[in-house]
Amino acid sequence: MEPIGIFILAMICQVYSCAANVSDSVERAQYASVSGEEYLQDDKLVTNLNDKVFFDFDKSTLDAEDKTLLEEYLPFIKRAKIVRLEGHCDERGTREYNLALGERRALEVRDFLVIKGVSGKKIRVVSFGEEKPLKNASNEKAWSENRRVEISLY
Amino acid sequence: MKKIFFIIGFLISNNVFSILEIEILKGSDNLSKIAFVPFGVEENIKEVYGSKISKYIQENLLLFGEFENLDKAEMLSYPSSEEDFYYRDWKVLGVDYSIIGKVNSINSFGSLSISYSLFNINRRIKILEGEIVGNEDNLKGISKIISNRVYEEITGLKGIFDTKLAYVINSNSDTYQMCISDIDGKNEQILFTSSAPIMSPDWSPDRKKIAYVSFENGLAEIFIQDLSSGKRESIQALGMTNSAPVWSPDGKSIALVVSFSGNPDIFLYSIRKKRLIRLTDHYGIDTEPSWSPDSKKIIFTSDRSGSPQLYEINTQSKRKKRLTRDGNYNARGRYFPDGKSIFFVHGNNGRFQIATKKITSRYIETLTSTSLDESPTISPNGNIIIYATKNGSNGYLGGITLDGKSRFSLPLKNGSVREPAWSPLLN
Numbered sequence: 001m002e003p004i005g006i007f008i009l010a011m012i013c014q015v016y017s018c019a020a021n022v023s024d025s026v027e028r029a030q031y032a033s034v035s036g037e038e039y040l041q042d043d044k045l046v047t048n049l050n051d052k053v054f055f056d057f058d059k060s061t062l063d064a065e066d067k068t069l070l071e072e073y074l075p076f077i078k079r080a081k082i083v084r085l086e087g088h089c090d091e092r093g094t095r096e097y098n099l100a101l102g103e104r105r106a107l108e109v110r111d112f113l114v115i116k117g118v119s120g121k122k123i124r125v126v127s128f129g130e131e132k133p134l135k136n137a138s139n140e141k142a143w144s145e146n147r148r149v150e151i152s153l154y
Numbered sequence: 155m156k157k158i159f160f161i162i163g164f165l166i167s168n169n170v171f172s173i174l175e176i177e178i179l180k181g182s183d184n185l186s187k188i189a190f191v192p193f194g195v196e197e198n199i200k201e202v203y204g205s206k207i208s209k210y211i212q213e214n215l216l217l218f219g220e221f222e223n224l225d226k227a228e229m230l231s232y233p234s235s236e237e238d239f240y241y242r243d244w245k246v247l248g249v250d251y252s253i254i255g256k257v258n259s260i261n262s263f264g265s266l267s268i269s270y271s272l273f274n275i276n277r278r279i280k281i282l283e284g285e286i287v288g289n290e291d292n293l294k295g296i297s298k299i300i301s302n303r304v305y306e307e308i309t310g311l312k313g314i315f316d317t318k319l320a321y322v323i324n325s326n327s328d329t330y331q332m333c334i335s336d337i338d339g340k341n342e343q344i345l346f347t348s349s350a351p352i353m354s355p356d357w358s359p360d361r362k363k364i365a366y367v368s369f370e371n372g373l374a375e376i377f378i379q380d381l382s383s384g385k386r387e388s389i390q391a392l393g394m395t396n397s398a399p400v401w402s403p404d405g406k407s408i409a410l411v412v413s414f415s416g417n418p419d420i421f422l423y424s425i426r427k428k429r430l431i432r433l434t435d436h437y438g439i440d441t442e443p444s445w446s447p448d449s450k451k452i453i454f455t456s457d458r459s460g461s462p463q464l465y466e467i468n469t470q471s472k473r474k475k476r477l478t479r480d481g482n483y484n485a486r487g488r489y490f491p492d493g494k495s496i497f498f499v500h501g502n503n504g505r506f507q508i509a510t511k512k513i514t515s516r517y518i519e520t521l522t523s524t525s526l527d528e529s530p531t532i533s534p535n536g537n538i539i540i541y542a543t544k545n546g547s548n549g550y551l552g553g554i555t556l557d558g559k560s561r562f563s564l565p566l567k568n569g570s571v572r573e574p575a576w577s578p579l580l581n
Contacts, residue, residue, distance in 0.1 A: 058461065058483070091544070092506055094486040094499050094528050095353055095573070096398045096411065097455055097462055099374060100418045100439040103395050107416040125416065126373050127395055131351035136327075136547045138526060 045153035047076050053109060055147040060104040062112055070112055077118055080153035085109050087127040090143035095129055102127030109149045174339030174564040178219035182559040186250040188215060189224040193255040194234025203257050203293060207268065210297030211253060214315040215305060217338055218538055218553065219560030224249050236271060236280065244275045251275065253304060264290040270300050272307055282307040312535040318577040320355040320364055325569030332366055339564060345379055355575045358401050365399035365408060376410060389423060391430060400444050409443035409452055420454050433467060442486045446493050453487040453496060464498055480518055491536040499528050508541050521554055531576040542572040
């Protein structure tokens with residue numbers, strides 16, 4: 001596709017997503033006041049639940065604990081307009097391989113959510129590989145916290 | 155008037171705060187000893203030109219710890235022509251090679267003619283002589299040319315003193331900079347600054363452009379930046395992730411990775427037609443492509459066997475061959491300039507180190523001794539590897555000569571440096 005086409009597409013997407021946010025935030029703000037468990041921070045929907053799942057080195061499979069966490073989170077995820085899944089890795093190994101691995105981790109979460117009835121259309125997947133560590137240290141504890149998928153709701 | 159000069163000086167000096175500087179960590183005991191004799195000057199030329207040229211040549215040749223020098227104070231004489239050169243004066247000082255020369259004036263506009271000679275003291279012969287014409291404001295450039303010729307004569311390898319290095323600086327959690335500098339760390343230029351990560355720089359074969367990955371628009375996207383104009387252009391590959399760009403040796407296409415719906419595969423992108431051609435198609439991760447020097451093959455990382463391993467694919471027949479079997483992590487392979495060996499990141503017992511392997515052999519040789527080593531890049535003459543490693547949370551660059559003569563590091567004064575990419579030679 002020509003660059004100009006992409007630009008127009010990007011503009012349309014931006015306009016569309018802005019519009020979606022405006023109407024949706026009213027609806028969600030009302031809900032937040034009822035449940036008391038979630039609230040809006042700018043456009044972002046923040047809950048008191050853990051919004052991260054963690055992985056083993058060079059692995060992208062979800063264990064029972066991750067699945068329980070995601071199921072607890074599911075009602076909020078279903079109500080969100082946009083679900084953003086951000087895959088991350090620890091610093092070990094190569095950067096480009098980790099970029100692919102982070103994407104695979106986020107997709108594993110997406111697939112689980114879709115099986116549980118979340119519309120795939122509202123899920124956005126992005127990988128940052130090892131580029132955005134949560135903990136900037138070189139030890140097992142930091143590595144295990146950095147191998148994660150972060151879930152953001154909008 | 156003074157003020158204007160100050161401003162101009164500031165603009166040219168680019169980034170004076172975060173400069174790479176090479177520190178030799180371990181030199182070998184039996185390095186060849188070179189005498190860099192201060193060049194003589196013709197009567198009407200500043201004497202400092204002669205000493206500057208020999209000093210610059212010395213800095214270049216000693217840059218990677220491959221040689222040692224004879225201290226100027228120990229020299230018995232400063233010959234500037236063959237008639238004044240006595241082998242015994244250098245033999246008694248344990249010198250293996252002597253470089254002498256003379257600076258002559260051509261005209262009153264600063265044009266100089268520099269003649270130089272290189273002597274092999276043990277064989278008692280002159281092994282190189284030459285003459286370069288240049289301007290007095292470019293003594294460093296002239297010295298680089300002489301250094302390359304001297305290096306080539308002594309080692310039989312191409313001189314690399316006019317090559318450059320690209321790298322990514324991460325000075326704090328939200329500042330990423332795409333930089334280039336001369337190979338000695340001087341003349342740093344910042345090509346692009348972003349609050350989002352920058353990855354995977356790669357030089358075009360003509361050294362005029364750099365391709366890299368930037369997250370500035372929220373996802374991994376490949377940009378090509380022209381170095382003279384600074385203009386940036388996105389490769390509109392439109393995947394969920396677009397990454398790992400590597401220029402083909404002829405500069406006409408870029409091997410890259412696109413993940414359209416969550417499955418990264420290798421593609422070839424034709425720069426002129428702006429079109430993608432699929433090269434691999436596998437549900438596993440295929441990434442980190444790099445061209446063989448003859449352009450016929452591409453090495454890549456794939457986890458199709460269950461762990462990341464290196465494969466090569468013929469770009470025409472699409473036939474694939476697995477290149478690594480030992481260890482559960484062999485990734486980001488690159489070919490040596492002769493195409494017969496590869497170097498890569500080898501994971502073993504939780505340590506990630508730079509390793510090499512002949513294509514035809516199974517034996518993997520580990521080159522480094524730290525444990526978070528990645529992104530190796532090789533000098534165009536195939537003799538030196540620079541790689542990224544870490545000390546605590548601080549990233550720095552390490553280097554090693556493949557003849558085992560030297561180890562060095564290129565630390566950054568402020569911030570972390572990563573992903574070195576060695577430029578090709580100037581054609």
